[in-house]
Amino acid sequence: MIAEIGLASLWLAAALAVLQMLSGALALRASNGERSSLAVYARPAAVVQAGLATLAFLMLLYAFAITDLSIKLVASHSHSLKPFLYKLTGTWGNHEGSMLLWVAVLALSGGLLAAAEKRLPERTMHATLAVQGFVALGFYAFLLLSSNPFERLPVPAAEGVGLNPLLQDIGLALHPPTLYIGYVGLSVAFSLAMGALITRQVTPEFARVMRPWVLGAWVFLTLGITAGSYWAYYELGWGGWWFWDPVENASLMPWLAATALLHSVSVLAARDALRTWTIMLGVLAFSMSMLGTFLVRSGVLTSVHAFAVDPERGTFILILLALYIGGALTIFAFRASSVAEGKRFAATSREGALVFNNVMLSAILAIVLLGTLYPLLTEAFDVRVSVGPPYFNPVGAIFAIPMFLVMAVGPLLRWKSDKPDRIKQELAIIGAILVSITVLVAVLGTYGLLPVLGLALAAALAVAAFLPLRGRKLSRVPTAVWGMVLAHFGVAVALFGMASESAFTQEKLAAMSAGDSTSVGEWSITLDSVDPVAGPNWTALEARVSASRGGEPMRLSPQARNFWAPSQATSEAALLTRWDGQLYAVIGDTAGETADGTQRWQIRVWWKPFVTFIWYGGLLIGLGGVLAIIGRVRSDMRRRIATRLGDARRAELEQLEAAKTAENA
Amino acid sequence: MIRSLVFTLIAAFALCMPAYAQDDMPPAPYAYTQLDDPVLEARALELMETLRCLTCQSQSIADSDAPMAGDMRHQVRSRIAAGEDPEAIRAWLIERYGDYVSYSPDVSATTWPLFAIPAVLLLAVLFALLRRLGRRSGDDEAA
Numbered sequence: 001m002i003a004e005i006g007l008a009s010l011w012l013a014a015a016l017a018v019l020q021m022l023s024g025a026l027a028l029r030a031s032n033g034e035r036s037s038l039a040v041y042a043r044p045a046a047v048v049q050a051g052l053a054t055l056a057f058l059m060l061l062y063a064f065a066i067t068d069l070s071i072k073l074v075a076s077h078s079h080s081l082k083p084f085l086y087k088l089t090g091t092w093g094n095h096e097g098s099m100l101l102w103v104a105v106l107a108l109s110g111g112l113l114a115a116a117e118k119r120l121p122e123r124t125m126h127a128t129l130a131v132q133g134f135v136a137l138g139f140y141a142f143l144l145l146s147s148n149p150f151e152r153l154p155v156p157a158a159e160g161v162g163l164n165p166l167l168q169d170i171g172l173a174l175h176p177p178t179l180y181i182g183y184v185g186l187s188v189a190f191s192l193a194m195g196a197l198i199t200r201q202v203t204p205e206f207a208r209v210m211r212p213w214v215l216g217a218w219v220f221l222t223l224g225i226t227a228g229s230y231w232a233y234y235e236l237g238w239g240g241w242w243f244w245d246p247v248e249n250a251s252l253m254p255w256l257a258a259t260a261l262l263h264s265v266s267v268l269a270a271r272d273a274l275r276t277w278t279i280m281l282g283v284l285a286f287s288m289s290m291l292g293t294f295l296v297r298s299g300v301l302t303s304v305h306a307f308a309v310d311p312e313r314g315t316f317i318l319i320l321l322a323l324y325i326g327g328a329l330t331i332f333a334f335r336a337s338s339v340a341e342g343k344r345f346a347a348t349s350r351e352g353a354l355v356f357n358n359v360m361l362s363a364i365l366a367i368v369l370l371g372t373l374y375p376l377l378t379e380a381f382d383v384r385v386s387v388g389p390p391y392f393n394p395v396g397a398i399f400a401i402p403m404f405l406v407m408a409v410g411p412l413l414r415w416k417s418d419k420p421d422r423i424k425q426e427l428a429i430i431g432a433i434l435v436s437i438t439v440l441v442a443v444l445g446t447y448g449l450l451p452v453l454g455l456a457l458a459a460a461l462a463v464a465a466f467l468p469l470r471g472r473k474l475s476r477v478p479t480a481v482w483g484m485v486l487a488h489f490g491v492a493v494a495l496f497g498m499a500s501e502s503a504f505t506q507e508k509l510a511a512m513s514a515g516d517s518t519s520v521g522e523w524s525i526t527l528d529s530v531d532p533v534a535g536p537n538w539t540a541l542e543a544r545v546s547a548s549r550g551g552e553p554m555r556l557s558p559q560a561r562n563f564w565a566p567s568q569a570t571s572e573a574a575l576l577t578r579w580d581g582q583l584y585a586v587i588g589d590t591a592g593e594t595a596d597g598t599q600r601w602q603i604r605v606w607w608k609p610f611v612t613f614i615w616y617g618g619l620l621i622g623l624g625g626v627l628a629i630i631g632r633v634r635s636d637m638r639r640r641i642a643t644r645l646g647d648a649r650r651a652e653l654e655q656l657e658a659a660k661t662a663e664n665a
Numbered sequence: 666m667i668r669s670l671v672f673t674l675i676a677a678f679a680l681c682m683p684a685y686a687q688d689d690m691p692p693a694p695y696a697y698t699q700l701d702d703p704v705l706e707a708r709a710l711e712l713m714e715t716l717r718c719l720t721c722q723s724q725s726i727a728d729s730d731a732p733m734a735g736d737m738r739h740q741v742r743s744r745i746a747a748g749e750d751p752e753a754i755r756a757w758l759i760e761r762y763g764d765y766v767s768y769s770p771d772v773s774a775t776t777w778p779l780f781a782i783p784a785v786l787l788l789a790v791l792f793a794l795l796r797r798l799g800r801r802s803g804d805d806e807a808a
Binding site: 239243245247355359371378383386509588591 | 697699710729763765768769770783787790794797798
């Protein structure tokens with residue numbers, strides 16, 4: 001019954017998406033002043049649809065919670081003996097479930113937009129809802145026609161297959177929903193951009209409506225990528241936090257586009273400039289979300305040939321991608337000429353700096369896109385090439401370094417037009433930090449060029465982030481400005497962590513028997529013992545490792561785990577976090593025996609100075625985004641209340657006037 | 666999107682996890698042993714981090730526990746210890762396993778667009794910036 005309720009609500013939601021689309025579109029066709037009788041359905045359709053899609057997702061969640069083995073998806077991805085939390089998170093730990101989550105979030109944000117957004121002109125709102133309905137319809141069709149999560153088995157399975165042990169982790173519980181909210185938030189930005197373009201309402205008011213959605217999506221993407229990077233770092237057991245893997249790139253590309261969009265929409269809201277550029281970025285950001293979904297969901301990454309053999313899902317997403325991007329670009333081509341670029345500005349101005357950095361972000365996005373898609377393209381012609389960190393790091397840096405330099409200066413500039421002379425003191429401070437750190441690091445040791453530049457830029461950016469506050473009364477700085485300061489500071493912190501990890505990491509591999517000692521960096525490491533331990537659905541060998549650098553020894557317990565449903569070995573790293581870095585320990589295979597017959601083990605230990613700053617930085621960037629949303633929404637509320645009070649007062653005055661004239665007459 | 670959701674990939678992943686008590690052959694000597702000279706070890710590590718583990722999904726041989734990656738690490742470390750140039754070792758591995766083994770693409774008949782496109786992009790970016798920001802515009806044109 002559960003599965004059938006879920007499936008029925010999905011079909012109903014899809015039907016409502018059709019209604020929403022038609023109703024919005026018909027409202028548009030009705031000429032000004034007239035009201036189409038169907039127009040009234042667009043908003044309620046979106047709201048009810050949100051409820052139905054959420055219901056469908058809850059039904060699947062419930063099926064996983066009770067391990068309903070008559071449902072194919074549950075039987076092939078869950079197991080009755082799995083810990084309860086991982087039964088729940090297993091709901092979106094598979095293709096169908098994660099697509100259902102995606103669609104539920106899409107419907108929820110569409111519902112929220114329809115219910116809460118009253119500032120836009122009705123026509124623009126209808127166009128937006130029509131586009132949103134059209135987008136949702138495509139994904140309902142994808143789910144219902146090619147990836148039905150509620151499919152029953154003819155005969156219920158006796159036991160489930162289980163969930164990949166790598167995925168049985170709290171990181172997985174938080175990471176995909178966070179990213180999905182980000183991706184899907186960008187769909188609202190896309191719909192709003194299309195709505196504004198269709199009704200020729202690309203105005204600062206529209207930008208103010210779009211901004212919280214972009215900011216919100218961007219915050220979730222930032223946090224999702226940060227969490228995903230940390231999850232890969234501690235769960236996969238090789239101490240890497242980013243490998244330019246296609247799957248990682250698939251989440252980075254929408255973030256880059258959203259970062260550019262976020263800054264562009266701010267210029268539009270504040271200065272009524274960059275209109276077409278903002279619309280273009282809105283299309284680009286959601287395109288990158290869908291491209292990411294295609295890359296991950298189609299199986300094209302495992303092998304282009306495997307994809308060619310069973311192309312149903314991939315082709316479906318590809319068609320949706322072509323339809324939405326193609327449609328958006330067509331509308332753009334027809335309408336762009338009637339949307340003027342907006343107010344002009346000089347090169348040395350706040351807008352100029354923002355344009356520069358938007359172009360740089362787009363260029364980095366193009367590099368990531370090229371490096372991700374190129375190997376797939378050649379594989380189709382049976383030529384296999386690998387594109388990895390040695391390509392992405394230097395080529396990306398060509399655009400990233402100028403971007404960071406301008407990012408340090410941009411917030412100090414005035415809108416519209418400014419003179420570099422005015423901020424020469426600040427420029428001197430930033431320049432001095434850059435030069436002195438570069439020289440200092442280069443003198444102290446031999447490190448790669450990029451880590452050295454990274455350290456210098458991080459220091460300069462950290463100081464530059466706070467320079468916009470200079471000479472201002474701190475209590476009167478708007479919340480949104482604090483948000484910017486914090487986010488820019490977060491970039492500096494993350495950059496410092498990355499450069500430091502890359503420059504200063506030390507690694508030690510040792511074959512040790514109990515009682516042996518070794519050292520890595522300032523740390524001395526002793527293997528105390530190796531013992532078998534057991535968990536709910538695994539057994540493991542656990543190493544007890546003591547680590548100290550002068551003070552009390554600390555205990556780390558890395559494990560080599562063997563799961564039995566499904567049967568798989570994983571490595572559980574042990575982390576010791578200090579303010580200045582992390583000690584990362586892994587136990588590997590046996591390493592034979594010593595001469596006297598004692599068992600030896602492969603122990604691998606890293607000391608990674610300041611590696612944690614990468615994720616602290618990510619959190620700061622996200623927090624900055626949250627502050628910006630709070631600031632913007634609060635000032636918008638205040639403006640709306642003021643307008644309402646003003647209107648009420650004017651109405652009263654008019655009444656008084658009218659009464660007076662009546663008396664006089 | 667995220668590593669965690671690539672289930673199909675994870676089948677390949679299983680190969681890269683240590684196969685406890687399954688492999689009969691002991692790993693090659695330098696698979697899990699660092700070189701004594703830290704300078705040589707650093708040089709070997711730098712190279713190993715840019716070579717692909719051929720039996721895994723998106724992992725360098727420095728990070729992989731697959732037996733084949735262990736053999737390749739042994740090759741790299743012993744050749745570095747014998748004084749070979751890292752790029753010569755890379756060339757030797759590419760000759761043996763194809764371009765796929767190296768994460769650091771060279772300019773070749775199959776990879777030139779990876780370098781040509783960024784160069785074109787750089788020009789396009791400069792052009793776009795000059796066009797957008799280059800023109801003097803103090804006057805406030807209403808749009």
